[in-house]
Amino acid sequence: MGEKSAKQELFTDYSAMLRSLIPDAKGFLFFDRKSRLYWQDDLAKQTELTKEFQIALLQTVKTGELLGEIDRVRIGEDSAFLFQLVSDAGWKLGAIAVLIPHEHDEAWTRAKVHAQIAPGLNSLQRELALRYKLVRTHRKMEEKTSDHRFLRQLGEWSRADINCEDALESILSCCAEHLNSESVTLMVPDMRIVVWAGKPGLDSNEARLMIESFTETQSVSTQPGTRAFKTTFKGCYNAPVLQDKRFPVGVLNVHGEEGDEFEERLNDIADAILSAIEYVLERDFDALTGLPRWPVFESRLHEAWAHDDGQYVMMHFDIDRMQLANDSFGRSFGDQILRKFAETLRTHLNDHSYTRISGNYCAALLHSVPLADAEQLAIKICDAFKGMMPCPGGKDFRTSVSVGVAPLMVTDKGIKDALGPAQAACDAAKDRGRGRVEVYQSADESIVKRLDDIQIIGDVRDALSSNNLALYAQPLASLQAPGKNPVVEILLRTVDEDGNHVSPAQFLSAAERFQVMPDLDRWVVDNTISMLETFLAESSQQPNVAINLSGQSFCNDDFSAFLRDRLTNTTIDAEKVCFEITETVAVANIKQAQAFVNEFKALGCRFSLDDFGTGLSSFAYLKLFPVDVIKIDGNFISDIETNEISRSMVTAIAEIAKVLEIQSVAEYVQNKNSADILRNMGIGWIQGHYVGKPRPLEDYLSSGGSLKIKDCSDTTGASTIQAKPLPDDFLPELALQNMRLQEN
Secondary structure, three states, rough: OOOHHHHHHHHHHHHHHHHOOOOOOOOOEOOEEEEEEEOHHHHHHOOOOHHHHHHHHHHHHHHOOOOOOOOOOOOOOOOEEEEEEEEOOOOOEEEEEEEEEOOHHHHHHHHHHHHEEEEEHHHHHHHHHHHHHHHHHHHHHHHHHHHHHHHHHHHHHHHHHOOHHHHHHHHHHHHHHOOHHHHHHHHHHHOEEEEEEEOOOOOOOHHHHHHHHHHOOOOOOOOOOOOOOOEEEOOOEEEEEEEEOEEEEEEOOOOHHHHOHHHHHHHHHHHHHHHHHHHHHHHEEEOOOOOOOOOOOOOOHHHHOOOOOOOEEEEEEEEEHHHHHHHHHHHHHHHHHHHHHHHHHHHHOOOOEEEEEEOOEEEEEEOOOOHHHHHHHHHHHHHOOOEEEEEEEEEEEEEOEEEEEOOOOOOHHHHHOHHHHHHHHHHHHHHHOOOEEEOOOOOOOOHHHHHHHHHHHHHHHHHHHHHHHHEEEEEEOOOOOHHHHHOOEEEEEEEOOOEEOOHHHHHHHHHHHHHOHHHHHHHHHHHHHHHHHHHHOOOOOOOEEEEEOOHHOOOOHHHHHHHHHHHHOOOOHHEEEEEEEEEEHHOHHHHHHHHHHHHHHOOEEEEEEEEEEEOHHHHHEEEEEEOOEEEHHHHHHHHHOOOOHHHHHHHHHHHHHHHHHHEEEEEOOOHHHHHHHHHHOOEEEEEOOOOOOEHHHHHHHHOOOOOOOOOOOOOOOOOOOOOOOOOOOOOHHHHHHHHHHOOO
């Protein structure tokens, strides 16, 4: 039996039952829960439903009562008595209209009619409730199945490798189709996002008012499964889109059916819809500031690069004193500064592309703006951001930003170096007082040097990420103990695109400037230990190695933790590992250097103070560092054959080394004559091209750890050049300097 015939049979039977209970009735009309005519018997088919009847019907379905003292509605020659159909559980099932001819209606009241038909009405309500429950259960199952398909689609669109706008359009179209909605609209004003499916459901002003309302009332739930839409008027539902899972930044508007069922279904999937949208936004926009992430900006940079017409200008921003703000007032205050600057960018660069690169760095790409105008715009941004910002503790913090401006330069390296000139100009602005704008000028040597460093550090980072680095070993030889096992100093090289090994002299300055030294030192230590472990698997004798460490590394807690873990989980002998730190860096970071040396000497490592003699108080500081070796600065060695001052300085260092019972090393030794002079002065070890040039560490280890070194103990033809003797009060004066230093 079809649905139509089943309905016909049901209501025909109940119509007959009701007519038997109230013989004066002319006919019956049945309406569903949406006030639509569902069924009528033959005698009622000619009845024309008036506007007055429609109003009374809506009221009856909604509340079960008529307005005021009205108990019936006239329809032509008949009176209609309306009654709500409702289940025991409170489900609204619809309404029934009992038509009484005009000639009989005076004998009837609404209460009397209800009492007369109550048995049939109650039976009908139970029957309809049961059927409604079955239909509702079936519909729920279908909706659940449909919801599962919908959620899968949401996940696919949110993870699709397409741009943000296309992904959001797909998500909204999917929502509109699934909910059978008239329109679904997403507005995120600060991100310049306006996307809809169907037709726009609200404008930007309405969206901003709703965002303010969500923020002011703090009525936004962020807990999974608790997010919901709010009804603003009939069939219109709105929910906040959050940034960083906390701050309302947008509105999702849905126009759909009016009623509890639609709202309930919408809220069942609200979490999934909003989470999918926020996932796409967080993928392409910075969670803290709402600025586009670098990949989004990079795609626009590619477009500009491909269609370069000389009208593109780059800007690089560095917010000043961010480290001070974070350290003094906490990261939450630093976040406020970042959000304030993001708002400044949106205000002044609304028609251009911009991004947060990382930390306190941002960038912008301006189109069709002459360089001079771009400079003026940068000054406006600088001035707008500059000011006092209230911070915790009732104090004020001065905010400012340094800006670099440069034309977009097309080179054979593509966009890799596109930001370089603007970044170099920004660094110059930083060095020249902060809170100012500098424009890239090829004639400005300091800016050009910074640009070179930026380009070099890009190559260094690429070498690190692709493991295009190489370890070299340069030998040290003993002057006083012939045949003693040699020591090798580990040296680093980068490998360029052509396979050439690049000397550290070409990249260390840039690596130090951009704080990359801890990463390089970590790579050197890790790979040196790994190669020694492999060597020891086939050899019983471990070579002595010296590894250079930068000040950035021994002042870095993460590096210390890495080194501690690496040395305590290896098969190599830590006593045959010597770490070299330069004197100037050690003195500049004296407390950290002392703590670092003490910690790793306890593990068995040895330490060398490199470039010794360059400081103004080298001898005074020496006793504060429990080092095993002092390595004399090469400037004193390179001219030791001709410079009496250099010879006297080296002699003094050799005497101090003997007193302190530590080894002395002279580097940059180029010939036998220099070696002979150093031996006569009492220097213990030498290093330089006379001893041996650097060679790949792998080659050295593959040869069994042996080095062909000149016999530096041969004194035949030794130089007779002597240094002047030290004054008698030299060592007492050194002791006095040490005492003064320790007292201070």
